[in-house]
Amino acid sequence: MKRWLRQRVDTVYERLLSHELAGAPTHIAVIQDGNRRYARQNGDEAHEGHRAGAETTERVLEWCQEIGVEELTLYTFSTENFDRPDDQKEALFDLLCDKLHEFADADRVHDNGVCIRAIGEIEMLPERVQDAVDYAEEQTGEYDDFVLNIALAYGGRSRLLEAARGVAREVDSNDLESDDIDVETIEQRLYDQPVRDVDLIIRPAGEERTSNFLPWHANGNEAAVFFCTPYWPEFSKSDFLRGIRTYEHREESWRRTRARRALALLGAVSETELTEAQSVVDRFRDSLPTAERSELDGLETLENGDQERDADNVDGIDSGSQAAD
Missing domain, CATH: 3.40.1180.10 (Decaprenyl diphosphate synthase-like)
Incomplete structure (x- = not known):
């Protein structure tokens, strides 16, 4: 009876692990x-x-x-x-x-x-x-x-x-x-x-x-x-699937770390490096918690505002065609 119960538990656990895995x-x-x-x-x-x-x-x-x-x-x-x-x-x-x-x-x-x-x-x-x-x-x-x-x-x-x-x-x-x-x-x-x-x-x-x-x-x-x-x-299939879950958690942690590092770099790097950091953040932004994604959105808003002001002030002439001081 105990062996039958154990097999049933293992089967259910395998099914649960299989549903949890995404890749x-x-x-x-x-x-x-x-x-x-x-x-x-x-x-x-x-x-x-x-x-x-x-x-x-x-x-x-x-x-x-x-x-x-x-x-x-x-x-x-x-x-x-x-x-x-x-x-x-x-x-x-x-x-x-x-x-x-x-x-x-x-x-x-x-x-x-x-x-x-x-x-x-x-x-x-x-x-x-x-x-x-x-x-x-x-x-x-x-x-x-x-x-x-x-x-x-x-x-x-x-x-x-x-x-x-x-x-x-x-x-x-x-x-x-x-x-x-x-x-x-x-x-x-x-x-x-x-x-x-x-x-x-x-x-x-x-x-x-x-x-x-x-x-x-x-x-x-x-x-x-x-x-x-x-x-x-x-070694059972449940053990195997637990190993795959460990990989997924490690991969998720890696993606989050990459995104956080790139986010931290956005405000502290040169223009050339900024492009690369922004591309990394864009790739891995979904791995960040909601609060950190909001921080990223705030940075992007500031950056877009700076770009608009730069566009309105080309070669020292503002949008009203007046010479800038």
């Missing part, structure tokens, strides 16, 4: 944490926890497509994971091979135009995993409706370090001018194919840290972060 992030990144702890909790081996987590991953992929997310990145195997016992690593590598082949052949993947890509130091992985990665990428490489990034042998700082070394080598060989180094220069050297800026990071299992995950694309974009307590295999 979706473009790119979600997930740290799939808690698989081994879930297995221990249930008296199972670690690889059973990873298999249960893989089932959650499939559901999350479906939920992302339902609400209009365009890119999903999964933190699947970090460079630190190589320190785990051999039996755990081998079981996880076997699971990766199985799932990569299964995803690459799944009708739902092809029907929804899912492009599967691996990011990380793939050459560090066993040959059978590299072969599975190649197979998945070849089978889905022509699609662009949805991108699924699998982070394997991945370390965020190591990727940035390697990109910086690549830039340094090109500058040293005179293939690149130091003055030409910009954001795009680094991004082109991080991954073989472009990765969108991350809008939302989700981490289950109670840990409140992002573990060096996509630092360039997440931290640089000031991504929203959603932490929750269920282990990854227990």
Whole structure:
């Protein structure tokens, strides 16, 4: 009876959250944490926890497509994971091979135009995993409706370090001018194919840290972060929707902050900067509380009055054609 009631409550809560949401992030990144702890909790081996987590991953992929997310990145195997016992690593590598082949052949993947890509130091992985990665990428490489990034042998700082070394080598060989180094220069050297800026990071299992995950694309974009307590295999659609709600609140706060900063600038900047500040306020004015929108209307009234007086006083002659004093 209690289980039935819980399912009913979860269903109603999911429906409520779905109605509250107004949009979706473009790119979600997930740290799939808690698989081994879930297995221990249930008296199972670690690889059973990873298999249960893989089932959650499939559901999350479906939920992302339902609400209009365009890119999903999964933190699947970090460079630190190589320190785990051999039996755990081998079981996880076997699971990766199985799932990569299964995803690459799944009708739902092809029907929804899912492009599967691996990011990380793939050459560090066993040959059978590299072969599975190649197979998945070849089978889905022509699609662009949805991108699924699998982070394997991945370390965020190591990727940035390697990109910086690549830039340094090109500058040293005179293939690149130091003055030409910009954001795009680094991004082109991080991954073989472009990765969108991350809008939302989700981490289950109670840990409140992002573990060096996509630092360039997440931290640089000031991504929203959603932490929750269920282990990854227990992660539910309600948890997923709560994460989306966190993103929406973060986005709303960002818009409001931008509008307030631009509003504050209107009375204290040069004429050139004033135009830019005014355009920002116009874009985000709806995110401001009513009182602050009224303040903006007052500023615009004063500004329009000044413009009218300037128009009536051209080249020192007022509207009555009398020379101004």
